Amino acid sequence: MRIFYRLANSSTALIRVDKGKSKTVRASTFVDQLKLRVIGGKGGDGCVAFTKHFAKEYAGPDGGNGGNGGHVIFQPTKEISSLANIPSIVRADNGEPGKADNCDGKNASPTIIRVPEGTLIRNSEDRKLIIDLIESPFLAARGGLGGKGNKFFTTAVNQSPMICEYGSRGEIMNYFLEMAVIAHVGLVGYPNAGKSTLLSALTRARPKVASYPFTTLKPNVGIIPFDDFSQIRVADIPGLIEGAWRNKGLGHEFLRHIQRCVCLIYIIDLTWDPEKQLQALKNELNMYDPTLTEKPSIVVGNKIDLEDAQMNSNNFRTDLNISGKHSVNLKALISLVKDFYDESKEKTSNILL
Structure with a gap:
């Protein structure tokens, strides 16, 4: 049975007055401020490799490029109401290194950190407001770019490059999160x-x-x-x-x-x-x-x-x-x-x- 409050504007408040509330005491940890470090993923290294075919000794370089590192993204959501489950250090996945036979490494997927809607993102040092997360996601730390394989460095002068690139490191950012209910x-x-x-x-x-x-x-x-x-x-x-x-x-x-x-x-x-x-x-x-x-x-x-x-x-x-x-x-x-x-x-x- 439900008892409704009929209001003047014809809306009905669905307030159940006959049903008792649970007596169970649940542990609740409410965190509305948090200082954390976010680290973008490292890009994968490029590869030095050469094609080997039967009866074709010098087929040329075929080292693939490394994959890009993952980003760290703050995504506002209505599903959570506290910062309690967010770790103090968030590290995105690294990109995969390149491989032979022109195989590029896989790009790392972004790491999504869900935060309550209305979370204020501030600089950790001076607490200056960066963004107020209402609806749009926020790119907190960029992942590093993948390194180029030796295939990329092939030129008319150098047909057999023996060099490749290391993947770049991801951004390291410090933030202060403040939740406003x-x-x-x-x-x-x-x-x-x-x-x-x-x-x-x-x-x-x-x-x-x-x-x-x-x-x-x-x-x-x-x-x-x-x-x-x-x-x-x-x-x-x-x-x-x-x-x-x-x-x-x-x-x-x-x-x-x-x-x-x-x-x-x-x-x-x-x-x-x-x-x-x-x-x-x-x-x-x-x-x-x-x-x-x-x-x-x-x-x-x-x-x-x-x-x-x-x-x-x-x-x-x-x-x-x-x-x-x-x-x-x-x-x-x-x-x-x-x-x-x-x-x-x-x-x-x-x-x-």
Whole structure:
């Protein structure tokens, strides 16, 4: 059995509320930064050889050329969401050497390294941005060219060259990979504001939920599917603290993950000074990147089921008051999020929709 949320724009959010989530604890290694070296394959050496035919002692040179070394290519994909499985050193295959009887060596196939969409490729020394991998692959290191065999060096003057070329070495490049979580909606709030609980209520994600702050140490992403085949990705960003824009704590590690979001949802804990929370959160975003505060946003008061929250909500204006724990007003929240998504789908070019 499924219970659907029918929204105002006639889309249906496919949220299964009657099915329990797995209790299995799976080991998860989330890596969003990685320094690595990529080495292009070496080209194959050329060959020195001469044709030997019956009754034709000097038939001429027939040494083949070596094959080209393989390239190293970064290919963005939606199928992976972490840099954890990428080795720190990537070496492409070498080209095969040339052989006698004019047999050229085989070119090595390129080594494809799959990275999450939206991975930033930076110079490893000065961290200068080289490319933002959204759709197109990136040639990280070229393979070396294959060497020429002695057949190539035959001239009218020298009919029997005894020389060939060594294959050239491939490029050696050092990169710093930085992953920015691609999500349509980013949940921003203080530690223990209820972001993980809300993400768990809206999606099938299983973030860690506990009664103490900083339970979320890495971004968690959940998906809200709709019956029109659209999907909205919601990211639970670890809680911000004052001074995060100065990289206090792990400020920059968290803030950079919301730069691609189309819409931000400020999750305000209504049990204590909601106005102070909202102003502090906006100040942190503005000091880090002024464009973040210009993004479409929704101010949501959470924990409305608590007595203190109900008292504070009378003096604090929000777009919506919810309770992630008890699923209060989630239908209205999904409707707001879907409206922002539809409005931004054609206007926004800095995120994969």
